[in-house]
Amino acid sequence: MSEVTATPTHFIHEIIEADNAARKWGTWPDGRPRVHTRFPPEPNGYLHIGHAKSICLNFGLAKHYGGKFNLRFDDTNPCKEEQEYVDSIVEDVRWLGGDWEDRLLFASDYFKQMYDWACLLIKKGKAYVCDLTPEETSKHRGSLTRPGTNSPFRDRSVAENLDLFDRMRKGEFPDGSRTLKAKIDMASPNLNLRDPVMYRILHAEHHRTGNAWCIYPMYDWEHGLEDSIEGITHSICTLEFENHRPLYDWFIDAINEGETSPIHHPQQIEFARLALTHSLMSKRKLLELVKDGHVRGWDDPRMPTVSGLRRRGYTPESVRAFCADIGVARFNGVIEVVRLENALRDHLNKIAPRRLAVLRPLKLVIENFPEGAVEELDAVNNPEDAAAGTRKVPFSKVLYIEREDFAETPPKGYFRLFPGNEVRLRYAFFVKCTGCVKDPATGEVTEVHCTYDPATRGGDSPDGRKVKGTIHWVSAAHAINAEVRLYDHLFKTTEPEDVPEGVSYLTNLNPESLVTLSGCKLEPSLAACEARRDSHGTLTPDRVQFERHGYFCVDPDSKAGALVFNRAVSLKDSWAKAKGR
């Protein structure tokens, strides 16, 4: 069975496979059925995980069926769009693995063609220049339950419409004074069909066309034309455009009516956008979080933006796996964010080198270990990947262990260090706790003491003796210092936007979403880690597993000798779960 005829995994596959079987969209030169998708962002903000779903869908479909994928900027509103956003979107789509080859396209490049088609519609009596103000237009539209009323300018002559539209283009009229509208049906139950605006007057500088135009096309008019020009077969968008589909079809049909060589008519298909628990996808609110300083920027590791995920330590592979895993449907649900976190764990478990790192250090003194001696011990780099090999880790008389790995009076089921208990120091020796030293003023434990069994070197006892606990450690004399940032959900509630009337979603912000730890003690090999960048300048930080903690990556805030690590995701912790009960 060839890849192309594999079992469909969702309804869009079914549509495409039926189209392919019927050769609905023709074929490529090599004879295979044509599939051509696109991702059409407006460059007015940063991409987030919801966009990633769309990118993976569109690019994935093109790739699966041996088709093509375009990256097209839908830059038809000069008031909101900026080059900065174009650049970040290009970077994010590329990072996610989207390949548009030489087709990085801009809707603004089609302005002249769209204008000509608009004139054609005027000549066909299907479009007219309307002098109604925005407020009047709104009134004439009627309501959800009342039909609209015709504009008094609806029946202007073709000649007058052509003249007025030409003068709109030349900039003779002020912003908002006139529009070009499609003549459809003011009584349609679908409000989108009540003589929608095709062009508005905007004397604004466009990021690419400058001042060449002072009329700009509206989404409903423009979008299908862009798809048509590019030969898009399946124009995939989100569910809220469902009511717009009749208009998408109407415009292209209107252009084609009576023509001997009709333009290409793609098929619009809607799917459910992504929503994640403990998260937010609204561009406006994301911007607010950045502007008001609730996060450190668009790429704050707590943000659901693609750049945030990247800085957090997510791999493109894990984001793609997540998008494939959650599926595509026509139901607006909410995905549990643990699914995303799990996708990362899955990938990093396979590829991340293991390292020893003590986040909240507590001194462990080995009473019977010779002063000044150093043992070089072999540590496995990745138990999931034998090819990753081993490394040497220095061991000495004074170590750091995790504060939470010692308890003077252990809770039930605790099998870490406590007086009289023996545990294994990972890759090193068995040690038996002999007691601890406390600060007489505060009562805080400042040092733990133990003895080690030299016969257990490497972590196995020749006499077959077993220990229940294995803890990690770092040699105090060899440790390097680092800052570690622990992240938790930005919002403490599952659906942060779900707030009572008059209450801000900001009240759902999690005050503990960022915990910064300084003076963390890392094994010396970690000194070589970097916040690397690829040949495009895109961040690809080194990622490691700190054993028993989680997966971490190097943050670009790092400086020589002062590394900063971000926790991408913790390891599953059944002990923490058991304690919580």
Added chain:
RNA sequence: UACCCGGUAGUGUAAUGGUAGCACAGCAGGUUUUGGUCCUGCUUGUCGAGGUUCGAAUCCUCGCCGGGUAGCCA
């Protein structure tokens, strides 16, 4: 009280007139030099009522519930 679209375990997603399955979460156990990984088992579901049919998650009707739509935004 208009039109459009939806409703399957806690969450998401399959089954397209023929045994309601999968993933994640949860629970229990096994393995383990990470309380990780891995492995095994278990709990939990077709919004409701009618109808068509030998047989309905699927088709029909009527309800109920949810989402979308009244920008010169996309």
